[in-house]
Amino acid sequence: MKKPLALALAAGVLACGMYGCSEYVTPPDNNGGSADLGSISRPEPQAPPSSDAAHFDSLVSSPADVKPAAQFPTAIAVVRIQASGYQAPRCDTWGYGKFSVVTTRDVEIEDPKLMEKWLALPKVLGIVPLNHLLLPENLNSDRDLRTAALSLHADMILIYTFDTKVYTADQALPLSILTLGLAPDNTTRVVTTASAILLDTHTGYLYGTAEATDHDDGLTTSWTTAVALDNARDRTEKAAFKDLAPRIEAMWTGVVKAYPAH
Numbered sequence: 001m002k003k004p005l006a007l008a009l010a011a012g013v014l015a016c017g018m019y020g021c022s023e024y025v026t027p028p029d030n031n032g033g034s035a036d037l038g039s040i041s042r043p044e045p046q047a048p049p050s051s052d053a054a055h056f057d058s059l060v061s062s063p064a065d066v067k068p069a070a071q072f073p074t075a076i077a078v079v080r081i082q083a084s085g086y087q088a089p090r091c092d093t094w095g096y097g098k099f100s101v102v103t104t105r106d107v108e109i110e111d112p113k114l115m116e117k118w119l120a121l122p123k124v125l126g127i128v129p130l131n132h133l134l135l136p137e138n139l140n141s142d143r144d145l146r147t148a149a150l151s152l153h154a155d156m157i158l159i160y161t162f163d164t165k166v167y168t169a170d171q172a173l174p175l176s177i178l179t180l181g182l183a184p185d186n187t188t189r190v191v192t193t194a195s196a197i198l199l200d201t202h203t204g205y206l207y208g209t210a211e212a213t214d215h216d217d218g219l220t221t222s223w224t225t226a227v228a229l230d231n232a233r234d235r236t237e238k239a240a241f242k243d244l245a246p247r248i249e250a251m252w253t254g255v256v257k258a259y260p261a262h
Contacts, residue, residue, distance in 0.1 A: 097140045098139060128149075146199065158196055162192055166189075167190075168187070168188050196248055
């Protein structure tokens, strides 16, 4: 039988460089801050069985009212989200509203044994990718994701996303005109930040966050810039996720220490 979580005083914050990574574990008393992933997360405390929902909602005044409810060992649902209407080569998405769910495992394939590594982490009962068939089409908050995760009997959900910025500049415009854009004179820079949050599927309680950033600089011609940028986006997203994975593992280790079973 699973044992309930016990409150303990522990937290960890790690960071490395401008193009590095970081992870954060929320202290059990919930005074350690919060993460806003795409403005979708709105924690909700678990209502007592006998309470009226409307009355209970009126009592919720701050995220401090939200408590952890997951039990160890636990199953973790995993899902990638992006902005509503997100489109990218080699990517399929589901849903509209405030965000969409990416259903194609394109960046994750760089490490085919990733799920096995996460499954081997302490207190992990299972890793379950979130299937879009369990989701509504209109996606407006983390509650939509958590509800789907609960149907899979997952007490926690890991939500991650990529924020990719693209910068271009023509360093020799007169030369571009003379060479009809065939000279490699366009500088490009692609920066991707991969961010993840770990939530309680029952209450929306935030257990921790993780983040990693990668960048790619290049020089292209005017005719090849679009293709080069897409290839750079693909590279930086895969690299950022590769760096994010161990940060998630470190964050989980902190969660296990901060919320030991008793």
